[in-house]
Amino acid sequence: xxxxxxxxxxxxxxxxxxxxxxxxxxxxxxxxxxxxxxxxxxxxxxxxxxxxxxxxxxxxxxxxxxxxxxxxxxxxxxxxxxxxxxxxxxxxxxxxxxxxxxxxxxxxxxxxxxxxxxxxxxxxxxxxxxxxxxxxxxxxxxxxxxxxxxxxxxxxxxxxxxxxxxxxxxxxxxxxxxxxxxxxxxxxxxxxxxxxxxxxxxxxxxxxxxxxxxxxx
Amino acid sequence: xxxxxxxxxxxxxxxxxxxxxxxxxxxxxxxxxxxxxxxxxxxxxxxxxxxxxxxxxxxxxxxxxxxxxxxxxxxxxxxxxxxxxxxxxxxxxxxxxxxxxxxxxxxxxxxxxxxxxxxxxxxxxxxxxxxxxxxxxxxxxxxxxxxxxxxxxxxxxxxxxxxxxxxxxxxxxxxxxxxxxxxxxxxxxxxxxxxxxxxxxxxxxxxxxxxxxxxxx
Numbered sequence: 001x002x003x004x005x006x007x008x009x010x011x012x013x014x015x016x017x018x019x020x021x022x023x024x025x026x027x028x029x030x031x032x033x034x035x036x037x038x039x040x041x042x043x044x045x046x047x048x049x050x051x052x053x054x055x056x057x058x059x060x061x062x063x064x065x066x067x068x069x070x071x072x073x074x075x076x077x078x079x080x081x082x083x084x085x086x087x088x089x090x091x092x093x094x095x096x097x098x099x100x101x102x103x104x105x106x107x108x109x110x111x112x113x114x115x116x117x118x119x120x121x122x123x124x125x126x127x128x129x130x131x132x133x134x135x136x137x138x139x140x141x142x143x144x145x146x147x148x149x150x151x152x153x154x155x156x157x158x159x160x161x162x163x164x165x166x167x168x169x170x171x172x173x174x175x176x177x178x179x180x181x182x183x184x185x186x187x188x189x190x191x192x193x194x195x196x197x198x199x200x201x202x203x204x205x206x207x208x209x210x211x212x213x214x215x216x217x
Numbered sequence: 218x219x220x221x222x223x224x225x226x227x228x229x230x231x232x233x234x235x236x237x238x239x240x241x242x243x244x245x246x247x248x249x250x251x252x253x254x255x256x257x258x259x260x261x262x263x264x265x266x267x268x269x270x271x272x273x274x275x276x277x278x279x280x281x282x283x284x285x286x287x288x289x290x291x292x293x294x295x296x297x298x299x300x301x302x303x304x305x306x307x308x309x310x311x312x313x314x315x316x317x318x319x320x321x322x323x324x325x326x327x328x329x330x331x332x333x334x335x336x337x338x339x340x341x342x343x344x345x346x347x348x349x350x351x352x353x354x355x356x357x358x359x360x361x362x363x364x365x366x367x368x369x370x371x372x373x374x375x376x377x378x379x380x381x382x383x384x385x386x387x388x389x390x391x392x393x394x395x396x397x398x399x400x401x402x403x404x405x406x407x408x409x410x411x412x413x414x415x416x417x418x419x420x421x422x423x424x425x426x427x428x429x430x431x432x433x434x
Contacts, residue, residue: 001270001350002382007419010383017321029319035285053218068252068285102246102427103377104234105388133218160320165219166227171322171388202224210319 017170018204019161020083021211028157028213037214038109038156038175039065040145044073044097049139051130052077054199055165056191058125058139064099066107066175071099076125076143080192082112083164083200084176086157091180092188094200096164097145106163107173111148116182121148126183126190149216154179159211164201178213234387235421236378237300238428245374245430254431255326255373255392256282257362261290261314266356268347269294271416272382273408275342275356281316283324283392288316293342293360297409299329300381300417301393303374308397309405311417313381314362323380324390328365333399338365343400343407366433371396375429381418395430 003009044062055077062073075098082094093113100106124141157176163169220226261279272294279290292315299311310330317323341358374393380386 002272002416004271004414004416004418010385012383012385014384014386031319054221055219102248102429103375103390104426105377105390158320160322166229167231168227168229169231173320173322197221199219199221201221209321212319 015207017160017162017207017209018168019164019172019174020085020201020203021159021161021206021209022085022088022203023157023159023176023211024206025087025213028211031212031214033214033216035068036065037067037216038149040073042146043142043144044076046076046139046141046143048136049130050136051133053133054195054197055079056129056195058141060143062145064107064109064145066099066173069101071101071105071107074098074100078113078191079164079200080188080195080198081200084110084157084174085203086178093183093191105171105173106169107175108163109145110174110176111145112177112180113183113188114180115185115188118184119182119187122181122183123187126187129194148181149177152177152179152181155213155215157211157213159209161204161209232424234378234424234426235385236381236389236391237302237418237420238376238378238423238426239302239305239420240374240393240428241423242304242430245428248429248431250431250433252285253282254284254433255366257290259363260359260361261293263293263356263358263360265353266347267353268350270350271412271414272296273346273412275358277360279362281324281326281362283316283390286318288318288322288324291315291317295330295408296381296417297405297412297415298417301327301374301391302420303395310400310408322388322390323386324392325380326362327391327393328362329394329397330400330405331397332402332405335401336399336404339398339400340404343404346411365398366394369394369396369398372430372432375431376426378421378426 041062046060048059082091097109258279263277265276297310299308314326
C-alpha cells in the first residue's frame with residue numbers, strides 16, 4: 001500500500017525513452033492516416049542564425065498543425081551524419097525542425113538529406129555562418145516545409161523519444177520523414193568543412209517503444 | 218561546445234513538472250476551442266475492479282478522441298480529497314480516467330465530485346469492493362463520459378504534468394473538467410469508510426507551466 005505520509009520516498013523509476021533510435025521497418029505499425037497529419041504554414045520565416053559550436057541553429061517563426069494541434073516552429077538545426085537510422089542504414093545528414101505547443105510539448109520533424117541534386121530551397125542556409133561560438137547573426141530566409149515534404153510523396157515514422165542534445169528532454173514527439181531530400185556535394189561540403197567533427201548522438205535502445213508508420217496524404 | 222566523444226557525461230537536468238497542482242484561474246490562458254477537443258465513445262465498458270490498497274482501480278475499455286488523436290481508455294480510479302485545487306479550493310473527490318495512445322502518451326481526464334444529488338451513473342461503482350489488497354474481481358458496468366461532461370456545460374483546464382502515484386511518470390496531459398458532478402453523502406461514505414486514510418498527493422509547484430482554459434463545445 002502506498003504510504004501517503006511519506007510521499008518523498010515514492011519511487012520515480014520510469015522507462016528511459018531516448019533518441020535517436022534505429023527504425024526497424026519490419027516492426028513498425030502501419031497506419032493509413034484518415035486526415036492530414038502534418039501541415040505547416042506556407043512559409044517558415046527565419047530571423048537569426050546562431051553558431052552553437054558543433055551546430056548551427058536557425059531561429060524562425062511559423063505554425064504547424066500536427067495531428068490537429070497547433071505548434072509554434074522555433075528553430076532548425078542539422079546533424080551529420082543523420083542521427084536516426086532506418087534498418088541500420090545511415091544517411092549523410094538530418095535536419096531537425098523543432099516545434100513546441102502552448103503547454104510545452106515538443107514535436108520535432110526530421111528530414112533526411114542525401115547527396116544528389118543541388119537544393120535551391122536550402123542553398124541560402126549554406127552560405128555565411130557566424131564565425132565564433134555563441135555568435136548570433138541576423139539571417140533572413142523562408143522555407144516551405146509543406147512543399148519540401150509534399151515533393152517527396154513520403155511516409156513518416158512517428159514515435160516518442162527525447163531531444164538528442166543536453167538536457168535530453170524526454171517525451172518529444174518525433175516525426176521522421178521517410179524519404180530524403182537532396183543537396184549537392186558542394187553544398188554539404190560547406191557545412192562539413194566548417195563543422196568537421198560530426199554531431200550525431202549514438203543510437204539509443206528502443207526499450208519496447210512502438211513506432212508508427214503513417215502514409216502521408 | 219558539446220563533446221561528442223563523451224556523450225555519457227551530458228547533462229540531463231530538466232524542469233520537474235509534477236501533478237497535482239493548484240489551478241490559479243487568474244493566470245490561465247483562455248482559448249475558445251474551434252473544434253470539439255474532447256469526445257469519448259458513447260460508453261466506456263468496465264470489466265474488472267482491483268483493490269489497490271488505498272485506491273480502487275476500475276479497468277475498462279473505450280476510445281477517446283483528444284485534440285484529434287485517438288487514445289485508449291485504460292482505467293478509472295479516485296482520490297479523496299480531490300488532488301487538483303482551483304484557486305486553493307479543495308473538493309471532496311476527484312475521478313481520474315486514464316488514457317494512453319499508440320506511441321505511449323498518457324492523457325488523464327479528471328472529473329471533480331462534490332456532495333449533492335445521488336448519482337445514478339456512478340452508483341454501481343460504489344457497491345461491492347474486493348476485500349483484500351491486490352484482489353481483482355470481475356466488474357461489469359458502463360459509463361458515458363460524454364454525457365457526464367456534457368451535462369455540466371463546463372470548461373476544462375489543460376496542462377502538462379505527471380501521474381500522481383509512483384512512478385510519477387511525467388509528460389502526462391491533464392484535462393481537468395472545471396465543474397463537478399455530484400454524489401450523495403451516502404455514496405461518498407461507502408468509499409470513505411472502506412478507504413479511510415485519504416489518498417491525495419500533495420500540491421506540486423507549477424514551475425512556470427502554462428495552464429490553458431478551454432471552453433468546451
